[in-house]
Amino acid sequence: MSKRFYVTTPIYYVNGAPHIGHAYTSVAADVLARWRRLDGHEVFFLTGTDEHGQKVEKAAQDAGVAPQEFADRISKQFQGLSALMGLSNDDFIRTTEARHKLACQELWRRLRASGDIYLGHYEGYYAVRDEAFYNESELVTRPDGGRAAPTGAPVEWVREPSYFFRLSAWQDRLLALYESEPDFVSPSSRRSEVMSFVRGGLNDLSVSRTSFTWGVPVPDDPDHVMYVWLDALTNYLSAVGFPDTESPRWPFWPADVHVVGKDIIRFHAVYWPAFLMAAGLPVPRCVFSNGWWTAAGEKMSKSLGNAVDAARLVETFGLDPVRYFLLREVPFGNDGDYSDAALVRRTNVELANDLGNLAQRTLSQVAKNCGGLLPARGAATVQDTALLDAAQALPSAVRDRLDRLAFHDALEDVWKVIRAANAYIDHQAPWALRKTDAVRMAGVLSVLVEVIRCVATVLQPFMPGSMAAMLDQVGAHPDVRGLADLATPLPPGLALPAPQGVFPRFVGEAGQGADAD
Numbered sequence: 001m002s003k004r005f006y007v008t009t010p011i012y013y014v015n016g017a018p019h020i021g022h023a024y025t026s027v028a029a030d031v032l033a034r035w036r037r038l039d040g041h042e043v044f045f046l047t048g049t050d051e052h053g054q055k056v057e058k059a060a061q062d063a064g065v066a067p068q069e070f071a072d073r074i075s076k077q078f079q080g081l082s083a084l085m086g087l088s089n090d091d092f093i094r095t096t097e098a099r100h101k102l103a104c105q106e107l108w109r110r111l112r113a114s115g116d117i118y119l120g121h122y123e124g125y126y127a128v129r130d131e132a133f134y135n136e137s138e139l140v141t142r143p144d145g146g147r148a149a150p151t152g153a154p155v156e157w158v159r160e161p162s163y164f165f166r167l168s169a170w171q172d173r174l175l176a177l178y179e180s181e182p183d184f185v186s187p188s189s190r191r192s193e194v195m196s197f198v199r200g201g202l203n204d205l206s207v208s209r210t211s212f213t214w215g216v217p218v219p220d221d222p223d224h225v226m227y228v229w230l231d232a233l234t235n236y237l238s239a240v241g242f243p244d245t246e247s248p249r250w251p252f253w254p255a256d257v258h259v260v261g262k263d264i265i266r267f268h269a270v271y272w273p274a275f276l277m278a279a280g281l282p283v284p285r286c287v288f289s290n291g292w293w294t295a296a297g298e299k300m301s302k303s304l305g306n307a308v309d310a311a312r313l314v315e316t317f318g319l320d321p322v323r324y325f326l327l328r329e330v331p332f333g334n335d336g337d338y339s340d341a342a343l344v345r346r347t348n349v350e351l352a353n354d355l356g357n358l359a360q361r362t363l364s365q366v367a368k369n370c371g372g373l374l375p376a377r378g379a380a381t382v383q384d385t386a387l388l389d390a391a392q393a394l395p396s397a398v399r400d401r402l403d404r405l406a407f408h409d410a411l412e413d414v415w416k417v418i419r420a421a422n423a424y425i426d427h428q429a430p431w432a433l434r435k436t437d438a439v440r441m442a443g444v445l446s447v448l449v450e451v452i453r454c455v456a457t458v459l460q461p462f463m464p465g466s467m468a469a470m471l472d473q474v475g476a477h478p479d480v481r482g483l484a485d486l487a488t489p490l491p492p493g494l495a496l497p498a499p500q501g502v503f504p505r506f507v508g509e510a511g512q513g514a515d516a517d
């Protein structure tokens with residue numbers, strides 16, 4: 001039976017329009033999902049929207065519409081973002097769906113039954129923007145003398161009856177989890193941060209609110225709605241059928257990787273495994289957090305209104321260059337400042353010149369000098385073997401990189417081969433061999449076509465549309481584009497379609513970002 005792989009994005013708040021930051025996390029998760037499918041795994045890839053809570057209720061009020069209507073509208077925009085970015089998600093969960101409410105209430109009942117939820121009274125600071133509670137000691141002083149959350153979000157003093165989750169009781173078991181599963185919180189810098197937070201001691205967590213109503217009702221106590229994070233995190237279970245363990249999707253649990261931004265690592269790496277362990281459920285294998293895209297050094301966000309619009313980028317530069325850029329420019333986990341100029345540079349140098357020209361030069365010679373038929377391989381030279389070996393090693397190299405979400409390293413591995421292929425074509429000069437040694441010319445072009453096939457195959461998850469076009473051009477039938485298919489060479493004599501450029505150079509005006517030129 002094939003291996004299963006379950007990957008998630010955060011479910012996004014429907015308090016404002018999606019932007020490139022959301023697209024980033026989602027594209028990363030999409031690449032993992034596509035890669036695993038290519039590698040023969042059975043994949044479940046989930047994204048969706050987080051529709052409850054005070055933040056959404058306020059945003060709806062500001063817009064003058066009912067929360068559900070507001071949620072419907074913004075959720076559509078996030079579904080639009082999935083389509084825009086070419087996501088291959090298998091489901092899109094909305095926390096206002098009945099299946100989700102059912103799962104939340106069942107999880108609640110289990111936590112109540114195990115004694116991990118008790119009724120008390122909450123008094124403290126709450127930041128609606130973060131949907132998070134803060135201790136007095138965590139607050140910072142704003143320039144105007146007021147108090148704010150460490151994230152800069154305004155806080156309000158809250159005093160109300162509340163149910164609590166006995167988080168304090170889970171400190172040792174959480175630390176034991178981080179010790180025994182070193183990849184559970186990744187990258188490792190985040191792991192140290194989370195471990196020191198947990199070592200510092202955990203307070204019980206307020207998990208219900210009575211001051212507003214836009215949430216999942218607490219079972220048997222309708223004055224309370226569930227704290228939005230308990231509700232939101234449960235989406236990962238509701239989408240695989242929880243509590244129905246007979247659901248065909250249930251075998252996907254536990255998730256292999258939750259890809260999240262570093263702002264929400266604490267919720268995923270501390271609260272979530274504690275909820276799950278308390279409910280007697282297995283915990284996910286990995287919570288991997290990406291860094292920030294910043295604009296002029298500041299985190300892009302809906303609240304700050306400084307975000308780059310994903311639709312503008314896709315319209316201006318094309319989908320695949322944007323997907324490529326997002327994962328190539330910055331090591332996953334680090335922050336990076338966005339600029340159009342950097343995107344244009346990568347598109348023109350790496351996609352148009354390095355890869356696009358390699359394919360174009362090779363395939364136009366096959367069209368002109370080999371009658372458009374896939375040439376036959378001659379006796380292999382040392383150079384042929386070195387290049388082919390490097391190309392054929394790509395599936396396993398990229399697999400290792402993607403197992404650790406090192407997207408930029410995976411792409412660098414592929415580009416090493418592309419650069420080597422460009423050096424090879426310059427050195428072998430098949431255009432000059434045409435008159436002197438046609439058999440060798442055919443051999444060289446055959447090596448190059450094979451290298452392009454390997455490269456395009458492993459790049460499919462990153463740039464699905466362009467790589468499908470490139471694979472069409474090297475004669476790889478859509479049924480034989482998996483990693484395992486690379487073991488079988490394409491038959492010489494195969495008729496190839498007329499070559500067409502896959503990556504045009506960007507020549508227009510690129511406008512946005514600190515170093516746009």
Ligand code: ME8
Pocket residue numbers: 009010011012013014020021022024025050232233234235259260261262263264290291292293294299300301
């Ligand atoms: O936090 N750079 O939703 P959200 C990189 N509903 N990634 C960014 C980014 C940026 N500038 N801005 C946003 C929530 N993101 C909760 C999640 S999950 C059970 C509930 C990405 O709409 C990043 O992944 O505020 C971040 O964690 C997520 O969007 C936050 O989306």
